[in-house]
Amino acid sequence: xxxxxxxxxxxxxxxxxxxxxxxxxxxxxxxxxxxxxxxxxxxxxxxxxxxxxxxxxxxxxxxxxxxxxxxxxxxxxxxxxxxxxxxxxxxxxxxxxxxxxxxxxxxxxxxxxxxxxxxxxxxxxxxxxxxxxxxxxxxxxxxxxxxxxxxxxxxxxxxxxxxxxxxxxxxxxxxxxxxxxxxxxxxxxxxxxxxxxxxxxxxxxxxxxxxxxxxxxxxxxxxxxxxxxxxxxxxxxxxxxxxxxxxxxxxxxxxxxxxxxxxxxxxxxxxxxxxxxxxxxxxxxxxxxxxxxxxxxxxxxxxxxxxxxxxxxxxxxxxxxxxxxxxxx
Amino acid sequence: xxxxxxxxxxxxxxxxxxxxxxxxxxxxxxxxxxxxxxxxxxxxxxxxxxxxxxxxxxxxxxxxxxxxxxxxxxxxxxxxxxxxxxxxxxxxxxxxxxxxxxxxxxxxxxxxxxxxxxxxxxxxxxxxxxxxxxxxxxxxxxxxxxxxxxxxxxxxxxxxxxxxxxxxxxxxxxxxxxxxxxxxxxxxxxxxxxxxxx
Numbered sequence: 001x002x003x004x005x006x007x008x009x010x011x012x013x014x015x016x017x018x019x020x021x022x023x024x025x026x027x028x029x030x031x032x033x034x035x036x037x038x039x040x041x042x043x044x045x046x047x048x049x050x051x052x053x054x055x056x057x058x059x060x061x062x063x064x065x066x067x068x069x070x071x072x073x074x075x076x077x078x079x080x081x082x083x084x085x086x087x088x089x090x091x092x093x094x095x096x097x098x099x100x101x102x103x104x105x106x107x108x109x110x111x112x113x114x115x116x117x118x119x120x121x122x123x124x125x126x127x128x129x130x131x132x133x134x135x136x137x138x139x140x141x142x143x144x145x146x147x148x149x150x151x152x153x154x155x156x157x158x159x160x161x162x163x164x165x166x167x168x169x170x171x172x173x174x175x176x177x178x179x180x181x182x183x184x185x186x187x188x189x190x191x192x193x194x195x196x197x198x199x200x201x202x203x204x205x206x207x208x209x210x211x212x213x214x215x216x217x218x219x220x221x222x223x224x225x226x227x228x229x230x231x232x233x234x235x236x237x238x239x240x241x242x243x244x245x246x247x248x249x250x251x252x253x254x255x256x257x258x259x260x261x262x263x264x265x266x267x268x269x270x271x272x273x274x275x276x277x278x279x280x281x282x283x284x285x286x287x288x289x290x291x292x293x294x295x296x297x298x299x300x301x302x303x304x305x306x307x308x309x310x311x312x313x314x315x316x317x318x319x320x321x322x323x324x325x326x327x328x329x
Numbered sequence: 330x331x332x333x334x335x336x337x338x339x340x341x342x343x344x345x346x347x348x349x350x351x352x353x354x355x356x357x358x359x360x361x362x363x364x365x366x367x368x369x370x371x372x373x374x375x376x377x378x379x380x381x382x383x384x385x386x387x388x389x390x391x392x393x394x395x396x397x398x399x400x401x402x403x404x405x406x407x408x409x410x411x412x413x414x415x416x417x418x419x420x421x422x423x424x425x426x427x428x429x430x431x432x433x434x435x436x437x438x439x440x441x442x443x444x445x446x447x448x449x450x451x452x453x454x455x456x457x458x459x460x461x462x463x464x465x466x467x468x469x470x471x472x473x474x475x476x477x478x479x480x481x482x483x484x485x486x487x488x489x490x491x492x493x494x495x496x497x498x499x500x501x502x503x504x505x506x507x508x509x510x511x512x513x514x515x516x517x518x519x520x521x522x523x524x525x526x527x
Binding site: 196197199200203225227229230231232233235238244245248 | 350352354355357358361378379380381383384
């Protein structure tokens with residue numbers, strides 16, 4: 001039997017070729033001492049069995065072998081640990097730093113922005129940030145993410161900027177044609193349905209659109225969420241984008257139907273600010289629009305950096321001891 | 330994560346569905362009605378991809394209405410189920426609809442009936458059916474406690490037991506459920522089982 005001992009990152013691997021020409025690799029965890037090859041079988045480890053006939057390179061480890069324990073620490077510590085150490089299974093991966101990042105990337109909403117809209121007593125409040133990012137590079141801090149479809153309907157942009165701008169403009173055209181053909185304005189329900197049907201027909205072709213259509217029609221305020229997967233949801237409160245989970249938290253806790261216009265604007269502004277604070281892909285300027293019975297109006301556009309210092313002003317530090325100039329004799 | 334199930338009782342059929350609209354880890358809304366009223370005596374509970382669900386169910390609804398306008402009489406539940414299956418089958422090899430459907434209906438001559446329609450156009454006439462992760466819990470509950478010719482109260486109790494089981498055992502259980510019923514008086518909403526107000 002050829003036994004070869006070598007090290008792979010934090011594991012010690014003992015590789016044996018048994019008499020039947022199979023390669024057996026046994027992995028041992030970091031805190032177990034592997035000095036005496038004879039005791040290996042009593043240690044905890046994983047066994048992988050391969051059937052290969054492999055020419056094994058016999059490496060000479062005689063220089064490394066010593067009586068001292070392999071990973072430092074005192075002898076008694078290791079011998080105690082050897083007998084009864086509490087230990088836990090490590091995740092079965094070699095990329096310990098990266099695997100959590102991958103699982104976060106999997107669940108985090110993909111579209112790098114924060115937009116939100118909600119219906120309240122006085123109409124619809126729509127707010128968005130203004131950052132455009134290309135991977136880790138901020139390509140613009142002044143993107144208009146609230147698109148004016150017509151004087152009484154707004155659309156928000158999340159996902160591909162070109163897709164959103166083009167299809168919202170196209171929707172504006174269709175809404176105007178509807179007005180001319182039917183001598184009355186189109187409802188928010190109808191407009192969102194038009195957009196949803198168009199996006200559904202392009203499903204799977206790579207459009208990236210996550211938008212909210214907000215407006216005021218004969219039935220009062222209306223809010224719909226439409227996305228490029230073909231989904232269309234009617235609701236009273238939505239937030240879209242990578243910063244949306246953060247915005248939802250602030251929005252849900254502060255929302256009441258009976259807000260005044262100023263209170264609702266402050267709630268929307270605050271939710272966008274908190275999302276830009278935590279989400280790297282959101283930032284720039286928090287714009288807030290209000291859609292009322294006479295159409296939309298832009299209420300404010302504040303830089304989120306300045307908002308931070310207005311919400312959390314810097315306190316002067318308490319000085320315990322002051323240093324003064326030494327008097328020169 | 331989406332749960333739809335249904336069962337047949339004495340002179341009625343019941344469909345229960347969750348009401349959450351979810352996008353990865355985010356719940357967009359928890360009062361989305363996924364049981365569509367096809368016509369006066371048919372209920373269709375659908376689960377699957379968001380866009381497909383809305384588009385396919387509305388397409389079926391409009392075609393069922395068109396048949397009634399053209400021919401003066403409504404489709405039977407069996408005919409509607411076969412129409413749906415045919416549409417799913419035709420689209421399957423080109424542009425499949427990812428929707429699972431539980432169709433419940435009441436016909437004057439044949440009484441209540443329940444159809445299980447898969448996204449790959451499987452069609453079965455059944456007494457009880459379930460889709461989604463909730464089906465792992467609902468199906469065995471229904472197998473154990475279901476018996477033919479249940480009264481409305483017994484069926485509602487069984488539905489509640491299934492909902493409770495889903496709530497306690499499914500790791501990402503939906504918050505609210507809606508129960509709809511169809512009998513000789515028509516298809517209508519029966520009640521909601523909520524844990525959150527939305």
